Amino acid sequence: MNTPPAPQGAERADDSAVRIGALVPLTPPGWVGAGQHLLAGLELAVQEVNEAGGVAGKPLELVVRDTAADPLRAEAAVDELAGLGVAAVAGEFHSVVARTAAARADALGLPFLCSSGVLDALTDEPTDRVARLAPAQSHGWPIYGDFLLGAGHRHIAVATDPSVYWASGTRILRDHLAPRGGTVTELDARALTPAELCDALVATGATALLLLVGHPDPAVPIVKAVRHDPRLADVLIGAPAGQPELADWAASLGSDGAAVPFLRYLPEQLTPLGARVEGVLRERLAGTPSFVAFEGYDTIAVLAEVLRSHGADRASIAASWPHVAVDGTRGPIRFSRTPGINVWQWAWPPVQVVDRDPARLDHYRVLHVG
Structure with a gap:
């Protein structure tokens, strides 16, 4: 199911299968754990589609390329996958990488279904070729801001890396909190040692x-x-x-990593499909599947339905996004045009704020629901 990375031109299109390109971070500096979960979801869904007869009498084949969180590597992978004759490209966890992949796929006329990237500006101009399952950052991060306000936090410090993604998140939080009496102070995590950052944090008077x-x-x-x-x-x-x-995270930090709230794109209760998929993924991953694994599964569920209904022609796939109606692991999936978003968007996946329970690090507490 998983085609290993190969040099450009080393593979040839196979008319006996419908090929889907998959972009995932599988080596550092990419977030390897997220890539493994995303790939597990993609592969499970492909396996199940094929066990049910494939699409139009042909099996699905996943052609996997490791982005290693490198936008240029992702761009080259999209070029290669287009040359290999894939019907569409899917996946990617890192938002900045997903944005580069989306731009290149759009330029090549290649449909791209983004699984996990959340940057609002996934493309600079409106396009019919790109669709996204993950919620836009401008939708999810204000929900996190509401959680902070509800918990009594008005003065927030952010430890930041230089990145379009982190800068966008900081701006969204500041714009959401300021009208509600909140402040956001930036601390440069690259310029300050951890000890210096602690000193600076004390000086800000921030409570979070x-x-x-x-x-x-x-x-x-x-x-x-x-x-x-x-x-x-x-x-x-x-x-x-x-x-x-x-x-x-838990392996690196132990109890220090508990009670750190984060955004998770899961419902309070999975659909019946989601509950079944959760059990299979738990066995494959030897642990609790993350929301990223469900994003991977839902990606293939959507593409399989598109291929069954509209065929494997790239133009037909790109024209299909507004007609998609799929029961995913986390709820019904449909795409629409959302103000400020240049791609077809599932509006919206479920959003929670959760943390790891200090009493049981492998369990999560739901703190807020968007």
């Missing part, structure tokens, strides 16, 4: 520190420093981008 940084570095050292600084015992640590979702 949000980690708008990469995992494991510098997120893990920052969490350890804040947790063990007695001056910051009452400061909430948050991670809206979801770093605490996967097992490597």
Whole structure:
């Protein structure tokens, strides 16, 4: 099911299968855990489609390329996949990488269904070729802001890395909190050591520190420093981008990683399909599947329905997004045009704010529902 990466031109189109290109981060500096979960969902759905007879009498074949969180590598992968004759490209976890992949796919006339990237500006101009399952950042992050306000946090500090994604998140939070009496102070996580960041955090008087940084570095050292600084015992640590979702967070931080609220795109109760898929993914991943795994499964569920209904012609796939109606693992999936979003968007996936339970690190507490 998983076609390993190969040099450009090393594979040839096979008319006996309908090929789907899959972009996933499988090596550092990409978030490997997220990539593994995304791929597990994609592969399970492809397997089940094929066990049910494939699409139009042909099996689905997943052609996987590792982006390693590198936009240029993703762009090259899209070029290669287009040359290999894939019907569409899917996947990608990292938002900045997904944006580059979307732009290149659009330029090549290749349909792209983005599984996990949340940057509002997934493309610079409106396009019919790109659709997205994940909620736009401007939808999910204000829900996180509402959680902070509801928990009594008005003065927020953010530890930031230089990135379009983190800068966008900071702006969204500031714009949402300011009219409600909130403030956001930025701390440069690359310019400050963890100890210096703690000193700066004390000086801000903030009651919450949000980690708008990469995992494991510098997120893990920052969490350890804040947790063990007695001056910051009452400061909430948050991670809206979801770093605490996967097992490597708990493995790196242990109890220090508990009670760090993050955004998760799951409903309070999975659909019957979702409950069944959750059981299979749990076995495959030897642990709790993240929302990213469900995004992967739903991606293929959507594409399989599109291929059955509209065929494997790229133009037909691109024209199909407004007609999609699929019962996914997390609810009914339909795409629409959303103000400010240039791609076809599922509006909206379920959004929760959750954290790891300090009493049971492998369990999650739902703190707020958007």
